[in-house]
Amino acid sequence: xxxxQDYVKLVESSLEEQNFDLQPVELYQPMAYILSLGGKRLRxxxxxxxxxxxxxxxxxxxxxxxxxxxxxxxxLVHDDIMDEADLRRGQATVHKKWNRDIAILxxxxxxxxxxxxxxxxxxxxxxSVLACFSQTALEICEGQQxxxxxxxxxxxxxxxxxxMIREKTAVLLGAALKIGALCGGASExxxxxxxxxxxxxxxAFQIQDDLLDAFGDPKxxxxxxxxxxxxxxxxxxxIYSRELDSKACxxxxxxxxINEESKVEAWCELITLSGAKAKAEAKRxxxxxxxLDSLEAAHGENQALKVELGQFATWLSQRDR
Amino acid sequence: xxxxQDYVKLVESSLEEQNFDLQPVELYQPMAYILSLGGKRLRxxxxxxxxxxxxxxxxxxxxxxxxxxxxxxxxLVHDDIMDEADLRRGQATVHKKWNRDIAILxxxxxxxxxxxxxxxxxxxxxxSVLACFSQTALEICEGQQxxxxxxxxxxxxxxxxxxMIREKTAVLLGAALKIGALCGGASExxxxxxxxxxxxxxxAFQIQDDLLDAFGDPKxxxxxxxxxxxxxxxxxxxIYSRELDSKACxxxxxxxxINEESKVEAWCELITLSGAKAKAEAKRxxxxxxxLDSLEAAHGENQALKVELGQFATWLSQRDR
Numbered sequence: 001x002x003x004x005q006d007y008v009k010l011v012e013s014s015l016e017e018q019n020f021d022l023q024p025v026e027l028y029q030p031m032a033y034i035l036s037l038g039g040k041r042l043r044x045x046x047x048x049x050x051x052x053x054x055x056x057x058x059x060x061x062x063x064x065x066x067x068x069x070x071x072x073x074x075x076l077v078h079d080d081i082m083d084e085a086d087l088r089r090g091q092a093t094v095h096k097k098w099n100r101d102i103a104i105l106x107x108x109x110x111x112x113x114x115x116x117x118x119x120x121x122x123x124x125x126x127x128s129v130l131a132c133f134s135q136t137a138l139e140i141c142e143g144q145q146x147x148x149x150x151x152x153x154x155x156x157x158x159x160x161x162x163x164m165i166r167e168k169t170a171v172l173l174g175a176a177l178k179i180g181a182l183c184g185g186a187s188e189x190x191x192x193x194x195x196x197x198x199x200x201x202x203x204a205f206q207i208q209d210d211l212l213d214a215f216g217d218p219k220x221x222x223x224x225x226x227x228x229x230x231x232x233x234x235x236x237x238x239i240y241s242r243e244l245d246s247k248a249c250x251x252x253x254x255x256x257x258i259n260e261e262s263k264v265e266a267w268c269e270l271i272t273l274s275g276a277k278a279k280a281e282a283k284r285x286x287x288x289x290x291x292l293d294s295l296e297a298a299h300g301e302n303q304a305l306k307v308e309l310g311q312f313a314t315w316l317s318q319r320d321r
Numbered sequence: 322x323x324x325x326q327d328y329v330k331l332v333e334s335s336l337e338e339q340n341f342d343l344q345p346v347e348l349y350q351p352m353a354y355i356l357s358l359g360g361k362r363l364r365x366x367x368x369x370x371x372x373x374x375x376x377x378x379x380x381x382x383x384x385x386x387x388x389x390x391x392x393x394x395x396x397l398v399h400d401d402i403m404d405e406a407d408l409r410r411g412q413a414t415v416h417k418k419w420n421r422d423i424a425i426l427x428x429x430x431x432x433x434x435x436x437x438x439x440x441x442x443x444x445x446x447x448x449s450v451l452a453c454f455s456q457t458a459l460e461i462c463e464g465q466q467x468x469x470x471x472x473x474x475x476x477x478x479x480x481x482x483x484x485m486i487r488e489k490t491a492v493l494l495g496a497a498l499k500i501g502a503l504c505g506g507a508s509e510x511x512x513x514x515x516x517x518x519x520x521x522x523x524x525a526f527q528i529q530d531d532l533l534d535a536f537g538d539p540k541x542x543x544x545x546x547x548x549x550x551x552x553x554x555x556x557x558x559x560i561y562s563r564e565l566d567s568k569a570c571x572x573x574x575x576x577x578x579i580n581e582e583s584k585v586e587a588w589c590e591l592i593t594l595s596g597a598k599a600k601a602e603a604k605r606x607x608x609x610x611x612x613l614d615s616l617e618a619a620h621g622e623n624q625a626l627k628v629e630l631g632q633f634a635t636w637l638s639q640r641d642r
Contacts (some may be wrong), residue, residue, distance in 0.1 A: 025468055027462060027463055078425055081422075101403040102466075104399055105399070106401070108462055109462040110453055111429065112459045115436060123445075126447055126451075127440070131440065134433055138433045138434070141427075141433065142345060148422065148426075149345060
């Protein structure tokens with residue numbers, strides 16, 4: 001995936017060139033800070049890839065790609081307030097390093113900045129690009145609200161869970177690809193195919209994320225296994241376990257464990273033996289296949305890049321870290 | 322100002338037709354709620370007036386006008402969190418009625434909704450409309466941050482104060498007018514003249530607001546006189562008092578008053594005797610004159626409406642309530 005690595009580098013260097021040395025500093029320093037904490041820059045890289053897939057130059061999609069990344073970081077700043085998270089990528093979150101009000105307001109300003117970047121496209125595609133971006137931004141808010149609502153609910157259905165991760169995670173991948181495609185000169189139909197590629201790859205990515213949280217190698221994943229289990233999060237694994245063996249689920253819910261390890265172990269055993277793990281893997285693979293079909297349907301002219309995007313989606317849903 | 326009252330009614334009835342009966346309810350009910358609390362709807366009414374000033378039909382500016390109003394209400398929801406305000410227009414604020422997280426997230430979603438409304442203009446003016454709106458939104462964030470910064474500063478200069486109220490209050494009036502004008506077919510130059518009309522009228526409006534806070538008739542203004550004085554807010558009256566009689570200011574700052582009334586009375590006396598009141602009135606009238614000059618420079622074809630807009634700006638800066 002050499003090209004995608006090149007796009008990541010282009011995004012990184014362009015981000016570094018952006019000027020956040022503006023007044024009042026309380027508004028702009030947090031933007032520079034959160035953007036400097038790194039992250040994989042996958043979304044903007046996908047915008048550039050989508051642009052070149054249709055024969056455009058990556059530079060044509062660069063400003064909206066940065067807009068996607070600024071938007072993503074805005075959502076992190078506000079989500080971290082809601083989650084009362086102290087750390088983001090190993091560093092203090094904005095509301096911890098400064099305060100709540102600065103995190104709210106600089107987040108708001110980042111959302112506006114994101115629109116300013118997004119708007120830097122040819123006038124003829126601006127209405128489409130803007131409609132896609134706003135719809136996506138609204139769905140991400142909806143997904144975050146649904147996710148918060150799940151915490152206080154006893155049960156969540158598969159359909160509700162999938163809709164939540166579609167909104168919270170997948171749509172921004174879809175939008176990054178669609179907007180990039182439009183910048184590259186794709187037809188609406190091809191841009192939509194790429195959007196669906198992103199949606200399905202995003203769903204597969206998130207299910208793999210849930211699987212890694214329970215079954216991944218902590219050394220590779222970079223965090224303790226079983227975080228979702230310990231928080232009793234209603235992931236797809238939990239939903240399927242209940243579907244396939246509700247009695248065993250109830251028993252585990254009522255059990256007092258002597259320590260965290262034994263709770264994680266017991267749940268992992270149930271998830272495996274009930275068939276929930278296999279079912280989640282099958283669902284993940286189903287979305288990967290849907291993603292690859294949608295990619296095929298897009299009429300991009302750069303075949304090598306199409307192959308690379310397919311490999312990338314496959315990696316997203318099969319990664320071990 | 323009959324026409325402007327008609328525009329207010331059109332805005333009200335259009336707002337009532339908007340559908341916020343959407344899922345998840347935690348995201349959309351707060352939007353319906355804050356928009357239902359009323360407010361003067363001056364900004365969207367100005368958009369419609371500006372549109373018809375240039376021969377457009379008010380309906381052409383209706384969606385962006387609603388976008389301006391939704392944006393204004395978004396800023397109230399987030400400002401109320403920062404100010405820890407319990408009441409807005411006599412009713413519970415969103416973060417009090419629901420909670421902080423819902424206020425943050427539904428506010429974010431309102432900002433996105435505002436963009437969705439704003440984007441509903443002819444494609445040929447979309448880039449201009451969008452650039453004006455984003456620049457305005459960013460300046461309003463800057464103004465809010467500057468205002469918060471003033472609280473912990475011992476002194477604020479006249480220029481800093483005017484820049485803060487320009488950003489926090491005036492630019493949204495300017496943008497409402499400019500965007501309406503563009504929807505009505507105005508040239509960029511005429512739309513800019515109307516923008517400057519709005520900026521200057523907004524500055525005059527805010528200075529009158531400061532004067533009313535200290536000297537207004539509480540029965541008419543609808544709140545106790547001297548709120549700014551009691552909070553030691555760095556309004557133009559305080560800044561001019563310091564400029565004109567810093568010794569008397571220092572004395573009052575060090576005085577312990579037996580009650581709130583005597584503090585308000587002492588400061589009002591200083592503001593009047595030092596000449597600060599007269600200086601603020603002169604500044605207000607200067608901005609009103611600038612506003613009327615800018616209005617004159619705009620080439621609107623509807624002369625009756627131009628007269629009405631001038632009367633409206635005059636009312637804004639001379640109102641007693």
